[in-house]
Amino acid sequence: MHSEWRELDGMEGAMKYPVLRKLKGADAWYRVEGPRQWVEWQRIGSRWMKHVVVAHQHPERMTLHDILNDVERYEPVVDWPIAEGEERLEVERDADLGALTTFRVPGKAAHFIRVRSESGVRQALNWRPEGMPLLVLGGGSNMLLHADWPGLVLHVDVPGVEVVADDGRFVEVVVGAGEPWHDWVMQTVDAGWGGLENLALIPGRVGAAPMQNIGAYGVEIKDRCAWVEAVSRADGGLRRFSAEECAFGYRESVFKGPERDRWVITRVAFRLDREAPLRTDYGAIREELAGRPEAEWTARDVAEAVIRIRRSKLPDPAVLGNAGSFFKNPVLSAEAYAAFAAQHPDAPHYPQADGSVKLAAGWLIERAGWKGHDRGTHGVHDRQALVLVNKGGATGAQIWQLAQHIREDVLSQFHVELEPEVNQIGA
Numbered sequence: 001m002h003s004e005w006r007e008l009d010g011m012e013g014a015m016k017y018p019v020l021r022k023l024k025g026a027d028a029w030y031r032v033e034g035p036r037q038w039v040e041w042q043r044i045g046s047r048w049m050k051h052v053v054v055a056h057q058h059p060e061r062m063t064l065h066d067i068l069n070d071v072e073r074y075e076p077v078v079d080w081p082i083a084e085g086e087e088r089l090e091v092e093r094d095a096d097l098g099a100l101t102t103f104r105v106p107g108k109a110a111h112f113i114r115v116r117s118e119s120g121v122r123q124a125l126n127w128r129p130e131g132m133p134l135l136v137l138g139g140g141s142n143m144l145l146h147a148d149w150p151g152l153v154l155h156v157d158v159p160g161v162e163v164v165a166d167d168g169r170f171v172e173v174v175v176g177a178g179e180p181w182h183d184w185v186m187q188t189v190d191a192g193w194g195g196l197e198n199l200a201l202i203p204g205r206v207g208a209a210p211m212q213n214i215g216a217y218g219v220e221i222k223d224r225c226a227w228v229e230a231v232s233r234a235d236g237g238l239r240r241f242s243a244e245e246c247a248f249g250y251r252e253s254v255f256k257g258p259e260r261d262r263w264v265i266t267r268v269a270f271r272l273d274r275e276a277p278l279r280t281d282y283g284a285i286r287e288e289l290a291g292r293p294e295a296e297w298t299a300r301d302v303a304e305a306v307i308r309i310r311r312s313k314l315p316d317p318a319v320l321g322n323a324g325s326f327f328k329n330p331v332l333s334a335e336a337y338a339a340f341a342a343q344h345p346d347a348p349h350y351p352q353a354d355g356s357v358k359l360a361a362g363w364l365i366e367r368a369g370w371k372g373h374d375r376g377t378h379g380v381h382d383r384q385a386l387v388l389v390n391k392g393g394a395t396g397a398q399i400w401q402l403a404q405h406i407r408e409d410v411l412s413q414f415h416v417e418l419e420p421e422v423n424q425i426g427a
């Protein structure tokens with residue numbers, strides 16, 4: 001890293017964002033959103049011109065340094081003349097979380113705030129007393145509540161779909177974290193922007209999609225994500241993570257790893273391709289499309305095939321509480337797989353580029369005898385053993401106990417460790 005930048009990074013740690021500055025002697029105003037981003041407003045006649053700058057590189061980083069520190073040229077500002085529509089926040093107490101999560105187990109939030117903008121996120125973070133636990137909530141389709149949440153639940157409902165670049169083939173689209181994922185996918189299909197169609201019908205919001213690098217039918221969000229923008233929980237600073245910085249892996253990202261619990265994602269940018277090749281080699285997509293000549297298949301056909309397959313296999317959370325796959329597919333080293341395959345040569349397996357081998361968790365659970373297992377209020381889905389279900393009246397603790405029994409049994413029968421994919425809240 002450039003030595004001056006290292007100094008900048010050290011200094012920035014003490015900031016609280018946004019920081020407001022004005023260029024002396026000119027009608028140019030600066031709102032520094034985070035250590036690498038600012039918005040410049042210039043008054044031209046009676047109108048304001050807005051310019052967003054993301055400072056990954058020299059010389060923008062030095063300009064940002066000057067805006068913050070060159071007091072000869074840039075003065076601190078208290079009164080901000082530009083109306084940017086601050087959100088009016090409402091804090092709800094003892095809010096029902098059960099209805100906002102797809103497992104629909106009981107749970108309450110001591111404090112609950114819904115935000116529709118980046119500044120709303122900041123206001124909510126500022127409202128939160130120091131030490132109060134914070135849970136960020138999207139569509140609640142990848143979490144199991146173990147207890148009431150004693151702190152603040154921040155429900156991110158930031159809307160918006162904006163095309164920011166289009167060269168006739170590739171299009172870059174920035175989407176608000178609160179947009180429903182499936183609606184966004186169908187919007188891409190309608191617009192002829194290829195690349196996300198295999199991810200149709202995944203529940204949840206756009207903002208949570210990068211968290212675990214959602215994937216289905218051979219496609220992951222990492223294949224189409226250009227960048228992710230997020231507000232720092234510590235200082236309110238905005239940061240744009242390039243796809244590389246997101247460190248996407250199988251159901252993993254930097255937001256679940258080293259940057260866990262540090263960010264509130266507000267926007268995600270996608271790079272889509274009008275000429276993207278269709279991905280039909282995974283799962284039952286080809287069988288679904290077999291009635292028509294391959295040359296006629298479209299992205300819409302693939303999305304619709306995926307929707308049909310998913311509806312036939314997975315329970316609808318509106319009818320039967322669940323959070324999709326409860327466990328990740330385990331990934332074994334080549335040696336561990338060889339030992340496993342000697343005992344279970346018929347097990348489905350997927351060799352990975354690095355030599356490791358992925359197994360199907362659903363197969364292991366089914367073989368262990370758990371498919372359709374029934375505990376009255378909850379159990380294992382009868383068509384997909386990887387999905388645990390709340391049939392009505394179960395608590396998070398009961399579902400977690402069932403998950404532990406399955407894990408222990410799979411470990412003792414196959415010597416393979418299962419790791420939950422679903423986020424455990426308040427465990």
Ligand SMILES: Cc1cc2nc3c(=O)[nH]c(=O)nc-3n(C[C@H](O)[C@H](O)[C@H](O)COP(=O)(O)OP(=O)(O)OC[C@H]3O[C@@H](n4cnc5c(N)ncnc54)[C@H](O)[C@@H]3O)c2cc1C
Pocket residue numbers: 102135136137138139140141142143156177202203204205206207208209211212213214215216263264265266314315316317322323324325423
């Ligand atoms: C029937 C069903 C099928 C599913 N199929 C798939 C599938 O095929 N592939 C797949 O990958 N997943 C699947 N899932 C899981 C789930 O839908 C996805 O992981 C989805 O992206 C979760 O989105 P959400 O908005 O509901 O997240 P939530 O459950 O609200 O949150 C999930 C995690 O992300 C965090 N989070 C949420 N929003 C933000 C934000 N804006 N900023 C920072 N952190 C945030 C939360 O704190 C939590 O840790 C399925 C779930 C169900 C119920």
